[in-house]
Amino acid sequence: MTDTQRIVTADESDKINFTEMYVTHDGFRRDLERLSAAAAAGKTNSPQVQDGWENFKRQLHVHHTVEDAWLWPNLTRRVAGRPDDLALLEAMEAEHAVLDPQLAAVDEAMRTNAADLPERVETLRSVLEQHLTHEEEDALPLIQEVLTPKDWKGFRGAMARKQKLNGASVWIPWIVDGMSPSDAQKFLARMPPPLRLFYKLSWDARYRNRNMFSF
Numbered sequence: 086m087t088d089t090q091r092i093v094t095a096d097e098s099d100k101i102n103f104t105e106m107y108v109t110h111d112g113f114r115r116d117l118e119r120l121s122a123a124a125a126a127g128k129t130n131s132p133q134v135q136d137g138w139e140n141f142k143r144q145l146h147v148h149h150t151v152e153d154a155w156l157w158p159n160l161t162r163r164v165a166g167r168p169d170d171l172a173l174l175e176a177m178e179a180e181h182a183v184l185d186p187q188l189a190a191v192d193e194a195m196r197t198n199a200a201d202l203p204e205r206v207e208t209l210r211s212v213l214e215q216h217l218t219h220e221e222e223d224a225l226p227l228i229q230e231v232l233t234p235k236d237w238k239g240f241r242g243a244m245a246r247k248q249k250l251n252g253a254s255v256w257i258p259w260i261v262d263g264m265s266p267s268d269a270q271k272f273l274a275r276m277p278p279p280l281r282l283f284y285k286l287s288w289d290a291r292y293r294n295r296n297m298f299s300f
């Protein structure tokens with residue numbers, strides 16, 4: 086649990102703050118690392134591992150659905166006439182689509198106790214890692230260049246509408262899971278005060294009780 090450089094507390098008026106994007110990506114990475122450990126130990130039948138996997142799929146689905154519905158289309162309009170950037174955005178959508186069969190392959194292997202589950206998890210992990218790295222290294226700089234902090238508020242608003250309060254009640258503790266205390270504090274400081282209060286009063290404890298991915 087070391088601090089990351091990915092949580093930026095202060096918002097600058099002329100620069101987009103990508104904190105929520107980075108910590109969500111790191112949540113996906115952490116979950117697949119945990120799934121990989123469970124698969125290697127042959128313990129994916131554990132109800133907590135199953136619960137963690139279901140939650141991982143839900144978080145990934147929400148994240149990619151809003152990127153596909155809001156982010157890539159808005160960016161596409163801004164980079165009209167720039168073929169390299171348009172190709173990058175097409176690649177982002179295509180990479181999301183490539184993940185679906187990999188998710189289904191793991192799903193099926195979990196359901197049938199297939200012997201090659203660990204390999205399928207590793208394939209999913211590497212396909213997702215390639216996508217997240219591509220997005221962080223190439224798409225985020227493009228977003229920083231062509232969208233404004235006000236636009237980004239629109240994206241975060243679309244994400245919040247998709248998650249709703251019920252989704253936030255899991256997303257916030259899911260993000261904090263495994264963070265260093267100082268990173269957790271920095272991240273939580275970015276959340277609206279009412280959500281922070283709900284988190285402290287009940288969401289954190291409820292999430293911890295689920296013990297996702299334990300076996």
Ligand SMILES: [Fe+2]
Binds near residue numbers: 106110152
């Ligand atoms: Fe993303």
